[in-house]
Amino acid sequence: MNADQNHPQAGRPRGGPANLLDIAMTKTVVTRFAPSPTGYLHIGGARTALFNWLYARHTGGQMLLRIEDTDRERSTEAATAAILDGLSWLGLDWHGEPVSQAARADRHREIAEELVRRGEAYYCYASQAELETMRESARAEGRPPRYDGRWRDRDPAEAPAGVDPVVRIKAPRTGETLVADRVQGEVRFPNKDLDDFVILRSDKSPTYMLAVVVDDHDMGVTHIIRGDDHLTNAARQTIIYRAMGWEAPTMAHIPLIHGPDGAKLSKRHGALGVEAYRAMGYLPAGLRNYLARLGWSHGDDEIMSTEDMIGWFEIEDVNKGAARFDFKKLEAVNGHHLRSMADADLLDLLIATLPYLDGGPAVAERLDAAKKTMLLAALPGLKERAKTLVELLENAAYLFAERPLSFDDKAAALLDGPARRTLAGARTALEGVGQDWSAATAEAAVRDFAAEAGLKLGAVAQPLRAALTGRTVSPGVFDVLAVLGREESLARIGDAIG
Numbered sequence: 350m351n352a353d354q355n356h357p358q359a360g361r362p363r364g365g366p367a368n369l370l371d372i373a374m375t376k377t378v379v380t381r382f383a384p385s386p387t388g389y390l391h392i393g394g395a396r397t398a399l400f401n402w403l404y405a406r407h408t409g410g411q412m413l414l415r416i417e418d419t420d421r422e423r424s425t426e427a428a429t430a431a432i433l434d435g436l437s438w439l440g441l442d443w444h445g446e447p448v449s450q451a452a453r454a455d456r457h458r459e460i461a462e463e464l465v466r467r468g469e470a471y472y473c474y475a476s477q478a479e480l481e482t483m484r485e486s487a488r489a490e491g492r493p494p495r496y497d498g499r500w501r502d503r504d505p506a507e508a509p510a511g512v513d514p515v516v517r518i519k520a521p522r523t524g525e526t527l528v529a530d531r532v533q534g535e536v537r538f539p540n541k542d543l544d545d546f547v548i549l550r551s552d553k554s555p556t557y558m559l560a561v562v563v564d565d566h567d568m569g570v571t572h573i574i575r576g577d578d579h580l581t582n583a584a585r586q587t588i589i590y591r592a593m594g595w596e597a598p599t600m601a602h603i604p605l606i607h608g609p610d611g612a613k614l615s616k617r618h619g620a621l622g623v624e625a626y627r628a629m630g631y632l633p634a635g636l637r638n639y640l641a642r643l644g645w646s647h648g649d650d651e652i653m654s655t656e657d658m659i660g661w662f663e664i665e666d667v668n669k670g671a672a673r674f675d676f677k678k679l680e681a682v683n684g685h686h687l688r689s690m691a692d693a694d695l696l697d698l699l700i701a702t703l704p705y706l707d708g709g710p711a712v713a714e715r716l717d718a719a720k721k722t723m724l725l726a727a728l729p730g731l732k733e734r735a736k737t738l739v740e741l742l743e744n745a746a747y748l749f750a751e752r753p754l755s756f757d758d759k760a761a762a763l764l765d766g767p768a769r770r771t772l773a774g775a776r777t778a779l780e781g782v783g784q785d786w787s788a789a790t791a792e793a794a795v796r797d798f799a800a801e802a803g804l805k806l807g808a809v810a811q812p813l814r815a816a817l818t819g820r821t822v823s824p825g826v827f828d829v830l831a832v833l834g835r836e837e838s839l840a841r842i843g844d845a846i847g
């Protein structure tokens with residue numbers, strides 16, 4: 350992570366990328382995505398990143414990336430790499446270098462000490478035993494556990510020897526804190542419920558509450574778009590902004606994603622890492638489109654290009670209620686994007702994704718120039734029957750099959766004695782097609798044979814498909830013949846005849 354290590358005066362903008370000061374001094378809309386590198390980039394985080402990215406693009410602004418790696422025990426470089434890879438695969442780029450929150454701990458401590466000097470925070474020497482007594486008393490009285498403020502106005506000279514204090518904010522005790530949220534509306538929090546929360550631990554490490562405020566201020570963040578599980582945090586962070594005399598960013602807290610049954614999103618519902626969706630064969634464009642529709646809409650539009658989403662996206666259009674994840678809708682949206690892609694672009698995307706698909710590396714090893722040409726030629730037929738790249742690859746398996754083919758049970762059942770005789774006749778007819786081999790010329794030859802033999806076309810096409818692909822389901826059989834070419838087609842039919 351690249352982060353500035355200087356220590357300017359308290360309240361001055363500073364941060365990771367070299368240009369943070371420039372950003373902070375402009376009125377450009379600046380959003381941020383701030384994941385914790387304790388695991389993969391889950392689907393909810395991906396949607397949050399997308400909304401930040403869309404709003405930045407919509408307003409001509411910038412999205413910054415901050416890695417909130419202050420939990421040193423759980424944060425890993427592997428998780429950070431997975432997050433960056435997931436964002437890049439989704440096509441969600443960011444401005445400047447990622448900022449490491451952990452690298453800015455000195456700056457966070459600086460602000461905590463400044464708050465103490467201003468009288469907006471104080472050193473608290475309460476012991477763990479005292480804090481536990483407070484919690485027990487609160488439980489006994491049916492109150493939520495709150496720190497009682499015993500060191501709020503006490504002289505530090507009374508501090509017990511050998512005790513490392515925490516730093517607590519001096520939160521207002523009366524009235525309420527208002528969060529004017531672009532999604533949730535005006536949300537009011539009674540100050541009595543917020544208490545004097547810790548901003549600097551006894552080991553001098555900053556809490557999340559302080560670090561986020563300092564980083565967002567120094568990075569010039571103008572709009573915070575995040576999950577509504579942070580709504581209470583917004584009230585506490587507002588208190589810190591006011592204590593420092595800083596302008597708080599505009600807040601927008603988006604509802605979480607639930608499963609199709611309305612319950613908390615689980616792995617069976619789709620609570621997976623972005624890398625899992627890549628491995629399942631979803632397209633970045635398809636996943637972006639579907640995630641955008643989870644909680645945000647533009648009329649009845651279901652299918653949207655990235656340009657559409659950028660042009661239409663408004664934070665106020667995000668729903669207050671939780672969105673429900675639905676794999677069937679995701680597949681439908683993804684299938685539309687897959688079919689709409691230009692064949693050459695789809696081929697490039699498929700090849701790039703092969704390392705992540707089941708069986709993909711083996712295909713990649715055999716994908717020479719000739720196979721690429723065949724695959725490109727087959728794509729018009731393949732993509733009409735696929736909703737994901739996994740299905741596309743499965744349907745293309747016949748292109749990479751080695752002779753003699755292995756037949757699935759249904760295909761084998763079609764290749765009985767009478768079928769072999771039919772195949773022999775079809776092969777003879779196809780041998781009459783010369784250098785003008787194509788789907789049209791192959792179809793004409795097969796139709797002529799079927800008519801002369803008094804057979805329905807399906808009675809010829811079905812065993813022919815089985816012989817050519819080893820399956821009973823494939824792109825159109827005449828398209829298969831065209832893609833495989835004359836020599837390979839006749840050879841596979843010959844193998845099936847025996």
